[in-house]
Amino acid sequence: MLLSHTCSAQELEDALRVLEGRWKTLIIYHLFTAPVLRFSDLRRAVEGISQKMLIQQLRDLEENGVISRKVYPVVPPKVEYGLTKDGLALRPVLQALQTWAQSRSS
Amino acid sequence: MLLSHTCSAQELEDALRVLEGRWKTLIIYHLFTAPVLRFSDLRRAVEGISQKMLIQQLRDLEENGVISRKVYPVVPPKVEYGLTKDGLALRPVLQALQTWAQSRSS
DNA sequence: CAGTATCCCTCCAGATACTG
């Protein structure tokens, strides 16, 4: 028994669904390196993502309580995205992934 | 700066690609709870996966050096899957995910 | 038991154009 079974496969599956897809974890990563990013900032940061995919993934993450969206009623429009408390709690996951990524690229 | 930048987004992206999809992380999870599993064991463990998807994901993971495949030349056939050293190195990732999954389900 | 081989189809990613 290498992992505790206090967490069921079902719980893990639910958590994985929140992060599923090619983009979500990368978006979260960039929100860790800079705590607040505007839509256009994210487009530049997440290389290769289309406008449509970005807004779609952002909406998903927001719905799942991982990121927050703050709209400033100004012209031109200004919207800032940041991590929620739940999103910030993902830091150990991202750090573990980084460590793994480095260990296998060497 | 909340995460170290010794790891580029590119490295992270490569690592994420290895784990991408609905099934791979779950397969790895089950190989952590039981260090060695046969094909039919995995089919039972990973609920809802089809034979085709299972073999496809297993091949992907094997190609990326995360799992190993051992064939016993017996009748009926016997094939065992397990984690490689690289796969075992994913334990902190899985553990962090578990912790997160539990914290948000509560 | 542990796969292959097909057929089929949905749905999502990507490109493009447009808007408040």
Added chain:
DNA sequence: CAGTATCTGGAGGGATACTG
């Protein structure tokens, strides 16, 4: 700037049948 709307091809993935 921060989106929405629409079209499209192709991958993802299910069902079924077959095999060493």
